Amino acid sequence: MSREAVRSSFSRCRKAVEALFPVLTAFFIVVLAGCSGQKPAAGGSAGDSTLVIAMLGDANYLNPVIGASVTSRNVYGLLYPGLLQSEFDTTSGLLNFVALERKLREEAPQSQQDKPRGALARTWKMSDDNRSITYTLRNDARWNDGAPVTSHDFKFTYTLYGNPVIASPRQQFLAELVGADKGEIDFDRAIQTPDDTTLVFNFYKRIPESLALFHTSLTPLPKHKWENVPPREFRHSPLNQKPLGAGPYVLQDWLKQQQIVLASNPLCNLPKPGNIPRIMFRVVPDYTVRLAQLQTGAVDVVENIRPEDFDGLERSKTGVEIKAVGLRVYDYVGWSNIDQEAYHGDGTIQPHPLFGSAKVRRALTLAVDRQSILDGYLGEYGVIASTDISPSLKWAYNDKVIPYPYDPAEAVRLLEEEGWMPGPDGIREKNGRKFSFVLYTNAGNARRNFASVIIQQNLREIGIDCQLDVQESNVFFENLRLRRIDAWMAGWSIGLEIDPLDSWGSDLEKSRFNFTGYRNPRIDELCELAKSELNLQDARPYWMEYQEILHRDQPTTFLYWIKEAQGFSRRIKGEELNILSTFYNIDDWTLSPSASVAE
Amino acid sequence: MLIYIARRLLVAIPLVFGVLTLTFFIIRLAPGDPAALFIQPGISPKVADQIREQYGLNDPLLIQYVKWLGSVLQGDFGRSFSRAQQPVFDVIAQALPVTITIALLTLAANFILGIFIGVISAVKQNSYLDRFLTVGALFFYSMPEFWFALMMIIVFALKLQIFPASGLNEVGAESYGPFRFLLDRLWHLVLPVTVLSINGAAGIARYVRGSMLEVIRQDYIRTARAKGLPEKVVITRHALRNALLPVITLMGGSLPFIFSGALFIEVIFAFPGMGRVTVEAIFARDYPLIIANTFVSGTLIIIGNLVADVLYAVVDPRIKL
Numbered sequence: 001m002s003r004e005a006v007r008s009s010f011s012r013c014r015k016a017v018e019a020l021f022p023v024l025t026a027f028f029i030v031v032l033a034g035c036s037g038q039k040p041a042a043g044g045s046a047g048d049s050t051l052v053i054a055m056l057g058d059a060n061y062l063n064p065v066i067g068a069s070v071t072s073r074n075v076y077g078l079l080y081p082g083l084l085q086s087e088f089d090t091t092s093g094l095l096n097f098v099a100l101e102r103k104l105r106e107e108a109p110q111s112q113q114d115k116p117r118g119a120l121a122r123t124w125k126m127s128d129d130n131r132s133i134t135y136t137l138r139n140d141a142r143w144n145d146g147a148p149v150t151s152h153d154f155k156f157t158y159t160l161y162g163n164p165v166i167a168s169p170r171q172q173f174l175a176e177l178v179g180a181d182k183g184e185i186d187f188d189r190a191i192q193t194p195d196d197t198t199l200v201f202n203f204y205k206r207i208p209e210s211l212a213l214f215h216t217s218l219t220p221l222p223k224h225k226w227e228n229v230p231p232r233e234f235r236h237s238p239l240n241q242k243p244l245g246a247g248p249y250v251l252q253d254w255l256k257q258q259q260i261v262l263a264s265n266p267l268c269n270l271p272k273p274g275n276i277p278r279i280m281f282r283v284v285p286d287y288t289v290r291l292a293q294l295q296t297g298a299v300d301v302v303e304n305i306r307p308e309d310f311d312g313l314e315r316s317k318t319g320v321e322i323k324a325v326g327l328r329v330y331d332y333v334g335w336s337n338i339d340q341e342a343y344h345g346d347g348t349i350q351p352h353p354l355f356g357s358a359k360v361r362r363a364l365t366l367a368v369d370r371q372s373i374l375d376g377y378l379g380e381y382g383v384i385a386s387t388d389i390s391p392s393l394k395w396a397y398n399d400k401v402i403p404y405p406y407d408p409a410e411a412v413r414l415l416e417e418e419g420w421m422p423g424p425d426g427i428r429e430k431n432g433r434k435f436s437f438v439l440y441t442n443a444g445n446a447r448r449n450f451a452s453v454i455i456q457q458n459l460r461e462i463g464i465d466c467q468l469d470v471q472e473s474n475v476f477f478e479n480l481r482l483r484r485i486d487a488w489m490a491g492w493s494i495g496l497e498i499d500p501l502d503s504w505g506s507d508l509e510k511s512r513f514n515f516t517g518y519r520n521p522r523i524d525e526l527c528e529l530a531k532s533e534l535n536l537q538d539a540r541p542y543w544m545e546y547q548e549i550l551h552r553d554q555p556t557t558f559l560y561w562i563k564e565a566q567g568f569s570r571r572i573k574g575e576e577l578n579i580l581s582t583f584y585n586i587d588d589w590t591l592s593p594s595a596s597v598a599e
Numbered sequence: 600m601l602i603y604i605a606r607r608l609l610v611a612i613p614l615v616f617g618v619l620t621l622t623f624f625i626i627r628l629a630p631g632d633p634a635a636l637f638i639q640p641g642i643s644p645k646v647a648d649q650i651r652e653q654y655g656l657n658d659p660l661l662i663q664y665v666k667w668l669g670s671v672l673q674g675d676f677g678r679s680f681s682r683a684q685q686p687v688f689d690v691i692a693q694a695l696p697v698t699i700t701i702a703l704l705t706l707a708a709n710f711i712l713g714i715f716i717g718v719i720s721a722v723k724q725n726s727y728l729d730r731f732l733t734v735g736a737l738f739f740y741s742m743p744e745f746w747f748a749l750m751m752i753i754v755f756a757l758k759l760q761i762f763p764a765s766g767l768n769e770v771g772a773e774s775y776g777p778f779r780f781l782l783d784r785l786w787h788l789v790l791p792v793t794v795l796s797i798n799g800a801a802g803i804a805r806y807v808r809g810s811m812l813e814v815i816r817q818d819y820i821r822t823a824r825a826k827g828l829p830e831k832v833v834i835t836r837h838a839l840r841n842a843l844l845p846v847i848t849l850m851g852g853s854l855p856f857i858f859s860g861a862l863f864i865e866v867i868f869a870f871p872g873m874g875r876v877t878v879e880a881i882f883a884r885d886y887p888l889i890i891a892n893t894f895v896s897g898t899l900i901i902i903g904n905l906v907a908d909v910l911y912a913v914v915d916p917r918i919k920l
Contacts, residue, residue, distance in 0.1 A: 057879070060683050068636060167649035169642050235653075236684040256682070256693060257871035258767065282766065284869045288749055289765045292757045298764070474631035474884060481638065495641055502640045513640055 048593045050278040051572065053583075054290045054299040058257050058283050062243045064219035065160045065168050066235060074583050075260055075281060076219070079245035081141060081149060081270040083217040085119050088496070088579050090326070093393035094536065095496050097213040099123050100138060104213060116271035118248075120149060120220075121199075124213070130206040130534055133216060137197040143222045143246050144267055151199035155191045156223035162187070165231040173215045176203040208534045214497065248274035248587040257283055274587040275574075291567075294320055300569040300591075303582055306446065307379050310565070319570035326392035326579035327561035330385050331448060331491040333368070333439070333455065334556045335361055338508075338517035340483050349508075349519070352486065353433055361554040362404065363414035367462045369406040370559055373451045381565055385558035387550040388503070390494055392579055395537055398547040403558075408462050415462065428463040436465035441489040442476040448489050451559065455489070480515045488515075491562075496579070498543065501527045504555065518555035600912065604905065611901045615894065622893045623667060626886055627660060633680045633884040654680055654886075676894070677887035681880065687891040690876060695895065697767065697872035701795065701864065702857045704788060708796035709803055709853065714839075714846070716800065717807025721842075722834060724812060733808075736801035744860060748794045748867045755790060762790045765869035791868045795860045799853055806849065811842040844914045851907025855900045 059072040067076050087096040089105065097104045099121040121135045141149040161168045162177075162185050179186035181204045192200040201216045222244050229237045243251055247270060249262040260281040264274040282299060284290045291309055293299045297318040305313065305322060313320040335355035342350045355361055374382040386403040389396055415428060415435075423429040427436060439455065441448045452468050459466045466487075471479065479485050492503075505511030505527070506519040526546045530539035566582050568575060571592050578584035632638070633654060634647040651657050655666065670677060678684040716736065720729040739747075756764035763769065769783050814820065815838055823837045824830075862874035869875075873892065880888040912918045 060681070164645070164649050167646055167653060169637055169646050171643040171646060172641060175643070236678065240683060257875070284765050285875065286765070286867045286869065289752060289867060289869060292752055292764045295757060296760055296764070474635060474882065477635060478630050478632060512638070512644060
């Protein structure tokens, strides 16, 4: 290249850069300014008046009719009033419903006794035939714009819950209302509002009082705000961004995918304005970062802490307390009880060649060393499971059913009784079929990864070949749902009311979550019998037998119940954890002043 | 040249369109269901179907495609499934500035750092400093960025507590004045931009070193030295300027890398940018949002490549467009 050419090319280059640079700089400033163009809100330093809660993802809707995620529920629960308040009685494991002047279970000892109650209902009356319930509402409840909360708000909101165009995930709560058995709820007959403070729900069949209370206490929306929103536009109505409620908190600011800020609602009398002036829910998707922020005091609450991090957290300078609530979540190894190929082929139901026999499944459970999985991972935060009824639901739990011990010798004996003999390579065989399968699990779950490796090892020791495979969660659950995999490891989070027909019912078309294809007519019968009892506790004998049968049949190998552990900054006072929610009484929490909190 | 640019842009239209069509079919054929969230015990089996009806997923695939095509041609990419039915471009309009900020800062840091290291190692060729820098660059170049990011968080956010670990701003930053707010924002950007740029800078440093070594041996450098110019002037004014020519073209080409790097950086540091939007959209099978993201990032990459090609012609007169 000649000098001239170099010089000319260089000067062109410089021109280009010179021309570009102001543009770039200007762009920078615009972009930065664009990001920072948020209105400066009033208020002093955040530290001692703001509680910061880390959350995995943003809330989708702050609207009780369509809000689907746990975060949504945690947030809108603070914005809206409730017809009833619910409590969980840890001595019996029963749900209790509380109105201003009445409780479902008066005998239950309560810590909340003297605190003001926030329910909208003063009292209720269940009709003698158990086919209708009548609420009397308080007359001093107001939405934040001053309009009274009336029975019409409830009726209106229930029509929204039941509208198929809106597709509320809570439609199931309307399943007993008049007309639901014929496919369409007759709202005029099902919900009646003789005056502003009287609210009547009518059911097409007799139902237990506890179920009636549970299913009629969905959160209301203010009718005067929402009645002109067409159902098609319900999900994207701008009202969703500015929810009008009446709860202890109001929405102050919602920066999508970043944070939700709530401020204590001075107008609230349901029951009172929240103690902590501001609550901030901050989106922190990465677990390691959530943990680091809890340690530095940047956030105050992180849910679902992994056991391996307990020590580090408890030693951290800012002071973190680990708290666990009841047992609602369990892991299991699912065995397809039926031959899926035949089922998908011509619809016939035949036992699975490997897992079709209860004796083999019992052998598999005996061969898995559940205690060492617990010792190695969950420690004291896990309990070996015998069936899918949680030990926390004491009224229904059968403590005579003892989980199978780790006993590989007995497992071998059972397998050989069933004809599974060691082959030349050490893997058991029967009629030319090797006992060899793939155990699937979903990606990104450290606990299940840990357990699956131990299970593989345990099974290898009794001559069973188990390959491990990890699938992306969406793919994994689709495969489960379509009953495409023979053996898998997964978990369930149970509801507080027991209704297991969906997971064990013999009608495989109807029982969508019976992934194993387990069928036992006695289980169907027991579930129906239990459901027909008008008093929950009277169903106890049925649940006792249910657990004995599941224990004997081992449709899945129940592994362990998990105590979900939550990390709390020590500056939080007054928190009462509860199986219902980590944030059960958050409006009663207080913050003690602390120097370690960032300004 | 203008004709060239216009031609390239015209060619880009069917290209983007083809990419979108492919994406449309691939995501719908992939396993997983946007309504999967609503298939769980305690939720009526009807709900998932009603949701699919809302999303228009109950139509046959071809009908869905025609409907989609119709609205895309009118500039309507639809509403997000997973983000409260926000129009997808609203979602992107909120996310894009964050990513562009990170990308531009990274680009600048990349080149400043890379050129600086490259020049030093070229000038001090084969010295211990050069070896140290070369090995160091290679070390960072081969380090997985996500791991590096977590290490930086552990060291600087957790142990030393100098920089924040996540978010765009401190808790309560809304009450800061504009200057303090900007400073706080920059403070939050230090770790992620460092992580993203160190890797790229290491690569650029290697380029600069090579190109610098070549230039330094040219006659005109010897002439400059012979004229008695100080070494500093020779290096910065005569050598570096010429050595930078090939490096400038890297700028356009590195854009896609910076964008893909932003993907996990945003997840780790909890920035509400394009990367996180994309990742979350994929996990939620949020079809309209995935397609809109593909559209935006595809367009940016095509423009990046175009800029690279144009820069070639601008800096090197031997290339005619």
